Amino acid sequence: MTGKVNTVSISSLEASQPTGSDEETPVGLPVADPLLGKKRVRRPALLSADVLVVEDDDVIRTQLAEILRSEGHSVVTAGNGQEALDRLDDLRVGVVILDLMMPVMSGWEFERALRKLPGCRHTPLLVITAASHVHRAPPAPIFVKPLNLDSLLRAVHLHLGHRC
DSSP, X not given: XXXXXXXXXXXXXXXXXXXSSSSOOOOOEEEEOTTTOOEEEEOOOOEEEEEEEEOSOHXXXXXXXXXXXXTTOOXXXXXXXXXXXXXXXXXXXXXXXXXXXXXXXXXXXHHHHHHHSTTOTTOOEEEEESOSSOSSOOSSOXXXXXXXXXXXXXXXXXXXXXXX
């Protein structure tokens, strides 16, 4: 492919986007924020990751990210549903590992908002929860804490198209 490449730096990460012509690439498209009823700018994806881990417990979130990285996955983390939605402004992921009970925005609220975002309607979810019985959950596999890591990793690999 020939053409100019726009390079955008985000913190220490860098992503390039081919433009195909000398014209400027549009910055983004306005999208209604499903929770606030406001317009948000949904920019073209600059980065991608295999897994987005959305978990409010710092220890669990960090350990899951380290384990997934040791398995060769690229991982992005968020401490609650709103932070995860904010990350998805510039990010596309293969699968989301989602805690249900979190402050700011719960897993249920995040799932509803995620499904309304362009390109995210069919993003696979893997739900993690401390509740032994979940009365209401997104249509997704549920993993009860303490987590069976072998089962969770198999599910991640399955959704990403990897062999175990």
